[in-house]
Amino acid sequence: MPSERVTLQELVENGHLDTVPDDYLVSEQDRVKFEDYSCDARELPVIDMVGVEGERRDLVVQQIRSVCEEWGFFQVKNHGVSLPLMKRMQQEIREFFDLPYEEKNKIRARFDGHVLPDEGYSDRFGLKEGSANWSDRLRLYTLPASSRRYELWPKHSPSFRETLEEYCEEQDKLMSRISELISEGLGLETSYLNDYFAGKYQQQLQVNYYPPCPQPDVTMGLRKHSDNNLLTLILQDSTPGLQVKKDGQWITVKPMEDWFVVNVGDQIEILSNGRYTSAEHRAFVSSKPRMSIATFSMPSNETVVGPILELLGTEEQPKYRAISFSEFKDSFYYTGWATAPTGKGHLKHLLISQD
Ligand SMILES: O=C(O)CCC(=O)C(=O)O
Ligand SMILES: [Fe+2]
Numbered sequence: 195m196p197s198e199r200v201t202l203q204e205l206v207e208n209g210h211l212d213t214v215p216d217d218y219l220v221s222e223q224d225r226v227k228f229e230d231y232s233c234d235a236r237e238l239p240v241i242d243m244v245g246v247e248g249e250r251r252d253l254v255v256q257q258i259r260s261v262c263e264e265w266g267f268f269q270v271k272n273h274g275v276s277l278p279l280m281k282r283m284q285q286e287i288r289e290f291f292d293l294p295y296e297e298k299n300k301i302r303a304r305f306d307g308h309v310l311p312d313e314g315y316s317d318r319f320g321l322k323e324g325s326a327n328w329s330d331r332l333r334l335y336t337l338p339a340s341s342r343r344y345e346l347w348p349k350h351s352p353s354f355r356e357t358l359e360e361y362c363e364e365q366d367k368l369m370s371r372i373s374e375l376i377s378e379g380l381g382l383e384t385s386y387l388n389d390y391f392a393g394k395y396q397q398q399l400q401v402n403y404y405p406p407c408p409q410p411d412v413t414m415g416l417r418k419h420s421d422n423n424l425l426t427l428i429l430q431d432s433t434p435g436l437q438v439k440k441d442g443q444w445i446t447v448k449p450m451e452d453w454f455v456v457n458v459g460d461q462i463e464i465l466s467n468g469r470y471t472s473a474e475h476r477a478f479v480s481s482k483p484r485m486s487i488a489t490f491s492m493p494s495n496e497t498v499v500g501p502i503l504e505l506l507g508t509e510e511q512p513k514y515r516a517i518s519f520s521e522f523k524d525s526f527y528y529t530g531w532a533t534a535p536t537g538k539g540h541l542k543h544l545l546i547s548q549d
Contacts, residue, residue, distance in 0.1 A: 201302075201317040201330045204295045206405040217326045218413045225411055226437075226444070226478040238438060238447050238455070239265060244272040246375070258372075259379035262466075266420075266458040266473035267438045269450065270372070275364045277452045280429060282353075283361045288485060290332065290348040291403045301346045303333070314346045328413045328479045330403045336362040336489075337397035358399070365489040366397060369425050372456060380466055380505060387465070391424070394497040398423075400488045404435060407479040415477035415484070420538045422526040423492035426457035433484040439474040460522070460541055461493060464514045467501035474538060495520035514544040 205211050239261045246254045261268040290298065303314030317330045332348070335341040336358070348354055370388055377386040404415040415435055430436060430449040437444040447455055463472045477486070493499055500516025526540045 199317070200295060201298070201315070202328065203291065203317075203330050203403060203405045206407075212408055214328070214407065214409045214413045215326075218328055220412070220414045220417065224414065224418065226414070228411055238267060238269055238445060240269045240271060240453070241456075242271050243274070243371070246371070255375055255378045258375045262376065262379065262458055262462075262470035264471075265438070265440060266463075266471040267447075267475065268456050269447070269453045270368075270456055271450070271453045273368050273454060274371070275368055275454070279357070279361060279364060280452065282357050283487065284429065284431060284485070286351050286354045286357050287332070287348075287401050287487060290350055290354075291330075291401075291485065293350055297350065298348075301332075301348065313343060325417075327416050328404060328407055329415045329477070330405070332399075332401040332403075334358075334399045335396060336399050337366060337395070341396060362397060362399065362489070365427055366491075368427065368454070369397075369489075369491045372425060376462065376470070380469065380502075382502070382504065386502075387424075390465075390502075391493060391497070394494045396492050396494050398490045398492065400490065402477065402486045402488065404477065404479045404484040406481050406483050408481075410479045410481065413479065415479040418474050418476040420463075420472035420474055420541070421457055421459040421490065422461070422523055422540070423459040423490040424461045425459055425491045426455075427489045428455040428457065429487040430455065431485045433480065433482050435477045435479065435484045436486065437476050437478065439476075444476070459490070459492075460526075460538075461499050461519070463541065464499055464544065465502050467505055467510065468513050469505070472538070472541075493519040495523075511546070513546060514541075515546055517544060 239257070241254060241257055241261065243254065244250065298315050301314050303312070303316040313333050313335060315330070315332050317326075334347060335343065344355070347358065373387040374384045377388075378384055380386075402416060407413060418439070428436065430447070432449050432451065434446055434449060436447040436455065438447060439445075457475065458470055458472050460472045462470050477484075496518055498516050498518050499522070501512040501514055506512060525543055
């Protein structure tokens, strides 16, 4: 039974995997070319948020607009989240993954044979049988506070709950500041996106743990995809792994200890009627373990999202059909994620024919 299988980290640490099993293999064309991954001729743009509430605002709004149009991915520095908090969060989460399997298993998400688990500690998360990622995960709903299932939060450290709560609040503040800049970049009122999702919003934390891999060139930590939500903030550890697709080329995002990677999700692509793009990205693995902490902001499940009418004017037609977030997630997991020929296959279902 899949639910009784131990996680990947457990298999690796107990020396049960000298080679990569078949269902973790990716096709030849989707493999990482290790000979060229480190020579990034192009680097992911960095947005410096210093002075953004003052004299640098117009410049930053302009920069955000162009990176959201051209990349859908960028890094932020001087973002207001304290480095000690980021480090504490990484340290305490890492301690969770270092616990004995029996301890972690207490909050294990169970696969019920049909629906893949959405919360807790798991492997093969969100994927169909026969198609696995070289990673384990911890996923928790964090905002609104009423959505928290504290019984699934790790209890290995007395301070962990407080650290995670503080981290989530800080992530939320940063998301909200970035949403203001995105709104302005689209020519909308500063508070447009924040008002649009007031009371119709949720936040989820996802920790990706990539165990050391015996054959990193034949598998993938996380197969190519775009994120299905509004915005994602990623905190990487010091081991490289994250890659973004730009003009058909995979670009490795250099880990920086006090920066966040910001990722435009599919919901922003839909809201902006395709002006802003959600970028395909993936994570490769190596002989070293790696951990990334992603925070997702997303609409509440019943919220219907479609192109913002104010943006369309009289000439432009909506390119995407409006759809509730829960329906969108269903199509993401069952038609797109990790199985479609392109990492953005799930968005194609929403495209309205323009002829
Ligand atoms: O591990 C990473 O850096 C990427 C994580 C990611 O893309 C995701 O969690 O959706
Ligand atoms: Fe992602």
